[in-house]
Amino acid sequence: MNSSHPHSCQFVPPYLLEKLADTSTRPTVTVDPVAKAAERTLRTDAEVRASRDAVRTTASPAKSTPVWSVYTAGGKQSLPGTHVRSAGEPENADASVNEAATGGQAALDLFEGVYGRRSYDGEGAQVVMTVHYGKNYDNAFWNGTQLVFGDGDGTIFDRFTKPVDVLGHELSHAVTEHTAGLVYSGQPGALNESMSDVFGICAKQRLLGQTAEEADWLIGAGIFLAGVSARALRDMANPGTAYDDDRLGKDPQVGDFSDYVHTTDDNGGVHINSGIPNRAFYLAATGIGGSSAEGAGRIWYDALTGKGVGPTTDFAGFAAATIAAAGAHAASVTKAWQTVGVTPSPASTVPGKPAPATPSEVSVKRSGGFAGLTVTGAVDLDSDDPRAAKARRLVQKATFETSEPGPGRPDAFSYTFCLPDQSEVTVAEQNLTKELRRLAALLLADD
Numbered sequence: 001m002n003s004s005h006p007h008s009c010q011f012v013p014p015y016l017l018e019k020l021a022d023t024s025t026r027p028t029v030t031v032d033p034v035a036k037a038a039e040r041t042l043r044t045d046a047e048v049r050a051s052r053d054a055v056r057t058t059a060s061p062a063k064s065t066p067v068w069s070v071y072t073a074g075g076k077q078s079l080p081g082t083h084v085r086s087a088g089e090p091e092n093a094d095a096s097v098n099e100a101a102t103g104g105q106a107a108l109d110l111f112e113g114v115y116g117r118r119s120y121d122g123e124g125a126q127v128v129m130t131v132h133y134g135k136n137y138d139n140a141f142w143n144g145t146q147l148v149f150g151d152g153d154g155t156i157f158d159r160f161t162k163p164v165d166v167l168g169h170e171l172s173h174a175v176t177e178h179t180a181g182l183v184y185s186g187q188p189g190a191l192n193e194s195m196s197d198v199f200g201i202c203a204k205q206r207l208l209g210q211t212a213e214e215a216d217w218l219i220g221a222g223i224f225l226a227g228v229s230a231r232a233l234r235d236m237a238n239p240g241t242a243y244d245d246d247r248l249g250k251d252p253q254v255g256d257f258s259d260y261v262h263t264t265d266d267n268g269g270v271h272i273n274s275g276i277p278n279r280a281f282y283l284a285a286t287g288i289g290g291s292s293a294e295g296a297g298r299i300w301y302d303a304l305t306g307k308g309v310g311p312t313t314d315f316a317g318f319a320a321a322t323i324a325a326a327g328a329h330a331a332s333v334t335k336a337w338q339t340v341g342v343t344p345s346p347a348s349t350v351p352g353k354p355a356p357a358t359p360s361e362v363s364v365k366r367s368g369g370f371a372g373l374t375v376t377g378a379v380d381l382d383s384d385d386p387r388a389a390k391a392r393r394l395v396q397k398a399t400f401e402t403s404e405p406g407p408g409r410p411d412a413f414s415y416t417f418c419l420p421d422q423s424e425v426t427v428a429e430q431n432l433t434k435e436l437r438r439l440a441a442l443l444l445a446d447d
Contacts, residue, residue, distance in 0.1 A: 103167025
């Protein structure tokens with residue numbers, strides 16, 4: 001599966017930190033520690049993203065026992081820091097270290113005990129966690145190599161190891177990276193965020209022995225300090241209601257596809273729009289009943305790790321994959337997605353997955369355009385289809401080396417080709433070669 005991931009995945013969305021850093025709507029003070037902490041966190045997050053490859057090189061965890069180890073950065077930003085505790089060792093006097101151990105183990109237990117997955121890579125990789133990262137750092141993240149947690153600013157945010165689901169959320173980013181590899185942008189990015197909330201909440205409920213009906217469905221409960229008008233960072237059951245505070249603003253998450261937010265901020269609104277699949281999971285879990293981890297969680301995991309989901313899968317494609325994996329619970333899962341306004345797409349139109357039914361089949365998917373519609377076409381090159389002979393000749397001549405795959409133009413089409421024995425490639429309309437343009441027209445009956 002795809003393990004590339006261009007962004008580190010922070011727990012607190014940037015729009016919330018930017019709100020805290022903005023002092024224009026608050027009374028003027030000489031020094032605003034909350035704003036300074038938020039500004040520092042935003043700068044650090046940018047540095048983390050910029051240096052992600054370097055961090056991967058210098059802090060690669062060994063695939064050996066112990067299953068997890070906790071380090072402390074001691075208020076600095078050097079990773080992984082100083083080792084303080086490993087699996088099998090007793091608790092120490094540092095609450096953050098012990099919370100990281102508890103949350104990390106709960107997440108590992110979820111994936112192995114319920115889904116049979118050994119660590120985030122499926123092969124037992126050691127989980128490295130660093131606490132006390134930076135000064136007043138208001139975030140937690142997976143950087144492609146390890147989990148990292150700040151202590152919060154002491155005014156708005158408490159330490160980020162405190163809610164067990166934060167640990168589960170960050171470890172789940174690693175699982176997604178090593179399975180479907182959902183790109184961190186737009187709908188795939190919102191699904192990426194939602195997967196982490198899904199398995200984070202499952203780990204929390206499993207640790208507390210709660211059923212779907214008994215749980216509070218809050219992500220990050222306890223992350224805010226006293227005096228902040230907030231129940232949590234996100235509410236999976238009721239997106240957009242987790243907080244409403246003068247300093248934080250109002251929770252901007254949406255819970256229905258009709259309210260989908262189109263923005264260039266936050267990698268295409270991944271934290272805002274993740275409320276839509278989050279609510280679908282809540283509805284499916286409560287509709288199925290019992291353990292969220294063993295009910296809807298099993299279905300979501302099977303979809304995430306199955307062949308129907310890839311790096312660019314959108315909401316409709318993922319909905320179709322969960323319904324296909326739901327078995328006897330297909331009706332409950334279908335109803336959940338329909339309730340949030342998502343219409344499942346046929347498996348053949350899942351973005352990035354127009355896989356041919358047979359090794360001799362060639363297919364194309366055209367998407368985009370002013371209307372935003374998607375159409376697909378295919379032909380078996382070994383069949384009696386009258387188009388087969390012409391398609392064979394075009395396939396023999398077609399080459400992707402000169403097609404210059406890349407971003408498309410506004411309202412133009414993009415074409416995703418799947419040819420026998422070749423990797424799937426998406427080509428912008430203006431970059432189509434003559435052969436590829438003719439092949440697309442033939443398969444889509446556009447002659």
